[in-house]
Amino acid sequence: MDDLWPKDIKGESGLKAPVAILREQGALLGERTKNIVIGEVRPVNLPTGLNLRLTHPFSYDFCIKGTALGYSYSLFFISYPITLYPVFFIIDDDDLNKELGFEHGRTSLKAIKAINEEKFKDYLKRIFNSEKSRRIISAILAQTEQSTI
Amino acid sequence: MITFLFWNLDKKSLKSNIKNLAGNFDVDIFMFAECAISPDILLRTLNEDSVSYYYCPNIGCQKITIFTRFSSDLLKVKMETNRLTIRHLTLPGLRDILLAVMHFPDKSHWNDPSQTSECYRISDIIKKVEQEVSHSRTILVGDFNMNPFEHGLVSAIGFNAVMSRGTANKKNRTVQGEKYPFFYNPMWNYFGDETPGPPGTYYYNVSEHIGYFWNIFDQVLIRPELLPCIDKNFIQILDSDGTKSFLSSQGVPNSSIVSDHLPILFKLNL
Numbered sequence: 001m002d003d004l005w006p007k008d009i010k011g012e013s014g015l016k017a018p019v020a021i022l023r024e025q026g027a028l029l030g031e032r033t034k035n036i037v038i039g040e041v042r043p044v045n046l047p048t049g050l051n052l053r054l055t056h057p058f059s060y061d062f063c064i065k066g067t068a069l070g071y072s073y074s075l076f077f078i079s080y081p082i083t084l085y086p087v088f089f090i091i092d093d094d095d096l097n098k099e100l101g102f103e104h105g106r107t108s109l110k111a112i113k114a115i116n117e118e119k120f121k122d123y124l125k126r127i128f129n130s131e132k133s134r135r136i137i138s139a140i141l142a143q144t145e146q147s148t149i
Numbered sequence: 150m151i152t153f154l155f156w157n158l159d160k161k162s163l164k165s166n167i168k169n170l171a172g173n174f175d176v177d178i179f180m181f182a183e184c185a186i187s188p189d190i191l192l193r194t195l196n197e198d199s200v201s202y203y204y205c206p207n208i209g210c211q212k213i214t215i216f217t218r219f220s221s222d223l224l225k226v227k228m229e230t231n232r233l234t235i236r237h238l239t240l241p242g243l244r245d246i247l248l249a250v251m252h253f254p255d256k257s258h259w260n261d262p263s264q265t266s267e268c269y270r271i272s273d274i275i276k277k278v279e280q281e282v283s284h285s286r287t288i289l290v291g292d293f294n295m296n297p298f299e300h301g302l303v304s305a306i307g308f309n310a311v312m313s314r315g316t317a318n319k320k321n322r323t324v325q326g327e328k329y330p331f332f333y334n335p336m337w338n339y340f341g342d343e344t345p346g347p348p349g350t351y352y353y354n355v356s357e358h359i360g361y362f363w364n365i366f367d368q369v370l371i372r373p374e375l376l377p378c379i380d381k382n383f384i385q386i387l388d389s390d391g392t393k394s395f396l397s398s399q400g401v402p403n404s405s406i407v408s409d410h411l412p413i414l415f416k417l418n419l
Contacts, residue, residue, distance in 0.1 A: 042277065044269075044270055044273050045273055061270075071229075074228070074230040093211070096231075143208065
């Protein structure tokens with residue numbers, strides 16, 4: 001039988017899904033903090049096909065988690081289609097949106113759209129370096145120290 | 150009996166009203182949205198006559214402020230978003246519960262589909278925390294910026310919040326093979342004039358064709374596991390702090406003096 005598939009289709013895609021990038025970044029935070037604070041990626045179970053803006057097939061919450069405290073903070077939410085990009089960011093935090101220069105309100109979801117991996121990583125870097133992210137990580141570290149005294 | 154009070158303060162300095170509420174209604178847990186009063190200042194007010202209240206700081210949530218009549222160690226924070234804080238209430242000798250408090254995005258910033266979508270997400274977050282603590286004795290309270298009949302509240306994948314105890318007592322319902330746990334939403338009982346209190350919690354007179362005037366945006370949802378802990382009339386929409394009225398001469402929230410929302414008070418026998 002003739003093989004009609006393109007020759008460059010192999011067992012590996014050569015692509016990295018946005019969720020894999022998020023998980024790597026979450027683990028890196030753990031390395032920095034001796035796993036006291038980690039970045040946790042939580043799949044969000046949403047129905048597809050409802051024509052709602054959150055319901056792309058792949059949806060995840062990115063949480064900053066204090067492992068010893070049993071505490072998690074949902075920093076942002078992403079949703080993306082089977083084609084991996086664009087990735088839609090949802091950040092329901094006026095201060096953080098303002099700090100990042102994202103638009104507010106009804107148009108915000110359209111505005112926070114990463115069209116490729118480079119842009120996705122760029123947004124992640126900006127979010128991770130924001131005052132809000134730093135404040136939460138510091139607070140979890142401080143609270144953990146307090147709890148273990 | 151534990152007494153809870155939720156109030157959207159509309160960023161007003163309502164210290165004396167809050168102090169009156171504490172004294173007149175014996176409140177154990179205060180939960181505020183849009184609280185612009187500094188916690189230390191409010192704590193001084195609450196504890197002016199006797200030191201009874203503690204401030205329960207959040208870690209990441211900026212939209213909710215909580216004060217309790219017991220140490221914040223007994224109301225540990227489990228999960229937060231900017232608008233939601235989920236606490237584990239572990240009072241000695243009583244059943245532990247999850248207390249989720251939130252302030253939803255309002256209709257001037259989020260359209261109906263966006264609000265509905267957010268309900269799906271918050272519902273999913275709550276279920277995950279329930280899995281972590283291995284029970285679903287959960288109360289969800291706050292300013293939903295939606296009425297009890299809107300899609301996000303009633304949708305199975307949203308809060309799945311039903312108006313009758315009998316239905317809620319069935320614990321869950323199945324849609325397309327998926328089981329969805331119920332919340333009981335007692336706020337359906339508080340619409341209109343044939344109620345013991347005001348016709349709603351929020352009054353909004355719009356110059357559009359569709360307008361309800363009175364809305365119940367401030368709600369308490371309860372998982373069926375907690376139904377044995379509530380009496381028939383366990384909720385009150387308060388139209389005064391027990392001393393001063395919150396209503397104008399037209400009988401609507403007097404937003405020039407107090408908040409545009411009325412507080413809700415509820416009691417649980419844990």
